[in-house]
Amino acid sequence: DTEVTQTPKHLVMGMTNKKSLKCEQHMGHRAMYWYKQKAKKPPELMFVYSYEKLSINESVPSRFSPECPNSSLLNLHLHALQPEDSALYLCASSQDYLNEQFFGPGTRLTVL
Amino acid sequence: GQQVMQIPQYQHVQEGEDFTTYCNSSTTLSNIQWYKQRPGGHPVFLIQLVKSGEVKKQKRLTFQFGEAKKNSSLHITATQTTDVGTYFCAGPGTNAGKSTFGDGTTLTVKP
Numbered sequence: 521d522t523e524v525t526q527t528p529k530h531l532v533m534g535m536t537n538k539k540s541l542k543c544e545q546h547m548g549h550r551a552m553y554w555y556k557q558k559a560k561k562p563p564e565l566m567f568v569y570s571y572e573k574l575s576i577n578e579s580v581p582s583r584f585s586p587e588c589p590n591s592s593l594l595n596l597h598l599h600a601l602q603p604e605d606s607a608l609y610l611c612a613s614s615q616d617y618l619n620e621q622f623f624g625p626g627t628r629l630t631v632l
Numbered sequence: 633g634q635q636v637m638q639i640p641q642y643q644h645v646q647e648g649e650d651f652t653t654y655c656n657s658s659t660t661l662s663n664i665q666w667y668k669q670r671p672g673g674h675p676v677f678l679i680q681l682v683k684s685g686e687v688k689k690q691k692r693l694t695f696q697f698g699e700a701k702k703n704s705s706l707h708i709t710a711t712q713t714t715d716v717g718t719y720f721c722a723g724p725g726t727n728a729g730k731s732t733f734g735d736g737t738t739l740t741v742k743p
Contacts, residue, residue, distance in 0.1 A: 562720055562733035563675060610674055618724045620665055623674040 524624035526611050532630045535601060541627045543594040543611030551617040552594040554586060555610040557626070563610055569594060570617045601631045636723050638734030646742050651708040653737035655721035662724055664697055664704045669736075670717040678706075678719075711741050 524545045533539050543552065551570045555563035568576035569588040577586075583605075585597040594611055608628055612621040635658045645651055655664065663682045667675040679688055681697035681704060688695045694707045704723075708715055718736040 560738075562736050564733075612675075618663070620677040620680050621667075621675075621722075622677065623667075625674050 524611055524613055524622050526609075526624035526627050528627055529625065530628045530630075532632065533598065533601065534632050535603075537601075538597070538599045540598065541596040541609055541611075541629075543596075543613075543624055544592055545613040545622070545624075546592055547613065547615075547622065548591075549613035549615050549622070550591065551614045551619070552588065553612040553614075553621065554594070554596050555612065555623075556605075557608045557610055567596075568617060575617065598629075601629075603631050605629065606631045636721060636732045636734040638721055638737055640737055641735065642738050642740075644740045644742065645711050647713060648710050651711050651715070651739055653706050653719050653721075653739075655704045655706075655723070655734050657702045657723050660701050662701075664701075665722045666695060666704075666706055667720045667722060667733075668717050669720065673717075675720060708739075711739070713741050713743055715739060716741050 527542045531539060553568050554566040556566055557563045565578050566580045567586045572588045572591055583600045587595040606629055608626045610626045611624040614621045637656045639654050643651055663680055665680045666678040668678055669675045679695050681695055684701050685699045686697040692709045696705045704721055706719055716739060718738045720736045721734040723732060
């Protein structure tokens with residue numbers, strides 16, 4: 521299995537909702553990432569987990585809360601988001617931190 | 633902090649013409665990676681360059697890493713419509729800092 525899966529594909533939520541994005545990989549990769557991508561912009565790193573520990577938090581607002589339950593799973597919990605948080609949220613994994621990354625298809629998030 | 637700049641931002645070519653995108657870093661890179669993102673898709677890893685002056689080829693794609701490990705290029709010979717997409721370089725710093733994506737070059741190919 522050489523793919524990264526993400527659910528849901530699309531998500532529409534209000535500013536008071538709580539939702540979660542999920543990411544899974546079965547390649548035995550030890551590093552997992554969350555990126556945010558706005559239209560016509562590069563992916564912007566949010567969080568990095570290495571060996572199931574949070575190693576990088578790019579000063580992301582606390583309304584985004586990552587979680588790594590095990591080496592194959594990565595979640596992003598969302599609460600009280602703002603309309604400007606609407607974007608494509610990409611999960612990626614790599615063998616180790618800074619190796620080539622395999623990206624999932626992303627979750628298209630719209631905050632109303 | 634580290635910046636990775638990529639030019640041009642957009643490139644429109646006629647099918648069969650060549651295409652090149654350039655990536656420049658403000659700091660020395662331990663390696664550089666190239667990704668392609670098709671419209672509506674997600675980034676897909678193309679290649680990683682590690683050695684100073686390294687050149688790698690994948691069919692019509694040629695990747696180069698500069699001698700000073702601060703710049704890189706991707707050259708596509710005789711573009712095809714399947715080459716359409718945005719090409720990103722990504723480079724971690726030599727101090728194992730975070731991987732930074734360039735702004736990308738969006739290629740359109742007119743048949």
